[in-house]
């Protein structure tokens with residue numbers, strides 16, 4: 157089929173920018189066809205060392221150039237990203253097997269975070285006065301210093317948007333970045349990086365390395381000043397331990413087993429139509445994707461019928477235009493995992509309401525969007541992240557039961573509530589143990605709200621990306637407090653004796669006026 161493989165010369169042009177000095181390569185497979193997409197040059201640990209050293213030098217000038225310069229460069233990159241969107245979507249689809257629509261969402265999100273941090277970095281990180289310990293006698297300010305070189309480790313599933321959601325705030329705050337891209341997502345990272353280089357980001361300031369997760373990932377963690385990781389809980393735990401051993405900070409964006417609650421006051425057909433997208437976007441290979449649905453009995457039959465009907469109508473296939481609704485899984489390991497979860501569930505008594513099978517007729521890694529019911533805790537897919545197009549529908553009697561089930565997970569990344577009453581849903585949101593709660597949406601309401609923090613509770617992560625929190629993690633707060641000279645602080649016993657009474661009176665007065 158034409159268009160399912162990438163022009164080799166484009167892949168070579170893009171990978172020329174990788175920090176990889178040796179001759180080792182690894183084949184990257186095109187999900188739509190199973191053909192070799194390109195041979196990826198592999199970095200070594202010493203490439204990471206070299207890249208970090210060069211990034212350190214570049215960072216000094218970048219920091220000194222100031223917020224206004226960085227804002228202008230990033231805003232120019234925003235325009236270049238949009239101008240290059242068709243090519244970016246081609247590369248994204250070639251590497252991940254996702255649909256044109258979901259590739260478009262990545263570019264949209266990438267441009268949004270670029271604009272957001274370009275415009276907001278200066279105000280978030282400007283030096284601010286804080287309350288001094290003793291009013292008038294002392295004055296206190298907090299300023300922010302970039303961390304230096306930020307290590308960013310990214311997965312393959314949303315290689316463009318998840319990368320920019322961490323790289324751009326790090327750059328906007330005045331840091332350099334050494335990014336370890338997943339082998340399957342390196343082209344998308346490098347293609348989007350080109351817009352930033354053309355806009356004025358120095359090449360050495362944002363280095364990209366690829367290769368073995370352990371070897372290259374460890375080298376990044378061992379040499380940077382802060383690390384943000386997006387990936388599985390198992391790997392994230394190792395990365396967090398390694399960072400902690402060096403006493404550097406880290407943020408961990410990890411896995412989820414995200415629940416969606418359908419309350420009895422919904423229009424079940426409308427709710428079903430809206431809920432479907434949140435389960436099958438990028439074939440469910442999305443950290444915030446929904447894998448568990450808890451529906452109240454009163455609307456369960458109507459909701460399930462409408463949901464299954466909608467899922468059965470989804471158009472699946474390899475297409476480099478907007479003609480499909482769902483695409484392919486990305487890797488053979490993903491196909492194996494999804495197949496194993498569905499086979500295990502069926503063997504243990506689950507019912508397949510629709511889907512449940514691979515679609516080799518469409519391509520080697522296609523799997524049908526699948527809806528299960530009668531899923532019990534004995535099944536692998538009940539509590540473990542499938543990270544695929546498989547959702548289980550459970551019927552519950554009350555909203556409280558739905559919340560208890562939703563919270564009965566070691567994860568706490570994303571969640572969703574569908575209700576006819578937004579105020580009822582908001583009240584219920586307060587009882588959910590997850591970093592994000594979407595109302596009458598599956599994940600896009602929170603995921604696109606990049607002014608608000610995103611992250612996980614429990615085993616879904618540590619720290620937050622996006623918003624003020626997303627940029628403050630890349631800076632060290634530094635407190636500068638000074639004596640105004642109005643009064644000398646007591647130093648001797650005699651001076652304390654003279655001032656103790658005044659100071660107690662001051663404390664009482666401060667409390668009376670409720671001063672912080």
Ligand code: NAD
Pocket residue numbers: 309310311312313314318336337338339367368369370372373374386387388389390391392394395408409410411412442443444541543569612616617
């Ligand atoms: P993964 O943990 O296998 O790999 C993620 C990245 O870490 C890759 O670049 C990989 O090469 C690298 N890596 C592997 N071993 C490493 C090590 N020892 N040290 C440092 N880096 C190492 O995850 P994956 O399979 O690529 O991604 C899927 C997982 O990511 C899912 O669990 C998904 O939920 C999660 N995810 C979370 C978010 C989020 O924002 N919370 C977003 C996307 C994906």
